[in-house]
Amino acid sequence: DGGITQSPKYLFRKEGQNVTLSCEQNLNHDAMYWYRQDPGQGLRLIYYSQIVNDFQKGDIAEGYSVSREKKESFPLTVTSAQKNPTAFYLCASSRTSGGAADTQYFGPGTRLTVL
Amino acid sequence: RKEVEQDPGPFNVPEGATVAFNCTYSNSASQSFFWYRQDCRKEPKLLMSVYSSGNEDGRFTAQLNRASQYISLLIRDSKLSDSATYLCVVNMIKGSQGNLIFGKGTKLSVKP
Numbered sequence: 001d002g003g004i005t006q007s008p009k010y011l012f013r014k015e016g017q018n019v020t021l022s023c024e025q026n027l028n029h030d031a032m033y034w035y036r037q038d039p040g041q042g043l044r045l046i047y048y049s050q051i052v053n054d055f056q057k058g059d060i061a062e063g064y065s066v067s068r069e070k071k072e073s074f075p076l077t078v079t080s081a082q083k084n085p086t087a088f089y090l091c092a093s094s095r096t097s098g099g100a101a102d103t104q105y106f107g108p109g110t111r112l113t114v115l
Numbered sequence: 116r117k118e119v120e121q122d123p124g125p126f127n128v129p130e131g132a133t134v135a136f137n138c139t140y141s142n143s144a145s146q147s148f149f150w151y152r153q154d155c156r157k158e159p160k161l162l163m164s165v166y167s168s169g170n171e172d173g174r175f176t177a178q179l180n181r182a183s184q185y186i187s188l189l190i191r192d193s194k195l196s197d198s199a200t201y202l203c204v205v206n207m208i209k210g211s212q213g214n215l216i217f218g219k220g221t222k223l224s225v226k227p
Contacts, residue, residue, distance in 0.1 A: 040123075040219065041219060042217040042219040042220065043202075043217040045214060048214065088156075103147075103161060103164065104215060105161065106158040108158050109157070109158050
């Protein structure tokens with residue numbers, strides 16, 4: 001099946017720990033994105049990548065890091081510098097990320113809770 | 116003015132009702148418009164893209180008004196399964212990059 005997978009579905013972290021969220025896609029999409037969603041809030045863009053080995057900060061990149069070593073994979077690390085990491089994290093991909101902003105498709109999300 | 120603004124609802128309607136959601140956007144240069152549906156504790160899923168001429172997909176109709184910078188979604192003959200949060204999504208152009216901006220969503224609850 002083609003699609004986007006995220007793991008784990010639920011993640012618990014102690015304060016001061018770094019954690020890495022996985023995102024994999026087999027849609028052959030060039031662009032990938034990480035969003036964060038808080039209760040009652042819209043999605044906010046953390047990082048995005050238009051092509052392998054390149055990525056840009058979104059609106060709320062502080063306390064997060066990413067890598068894009070392979071087209072299929074775009075892992076997100078939530079570092080201890082992120083002050084309020086408890087949230088629902090969504091990964092998405094699209095064919096391209098040009099001026100017209102191609103349709104994005106989402107993975108099932110990871111729910112991160114800091115204990 | 117917020118980039119993408121939606122009435123948060125909730126809209127509580129009986130089965131079979133017709134319901135309409137509106138969304139306004141601030142960037143007149145926006146080129147792409149979408150409606151996504153998000154069920155509770157799930158990921159957003161594309162419902163439909165919105166085209167300048169308006170488009171229909173079964174019971175769902177989307178309209179775009181560029182002059183007034185708003186898009187709408189009309190749902191006819193509501194079903195219980197339509198209960199969800201509907202996200203208005205618009206692209207914002209920054210240089211050559213177009214990123215999507217998501218509204219906070221409008222919650223719909225269809226009752227028997």
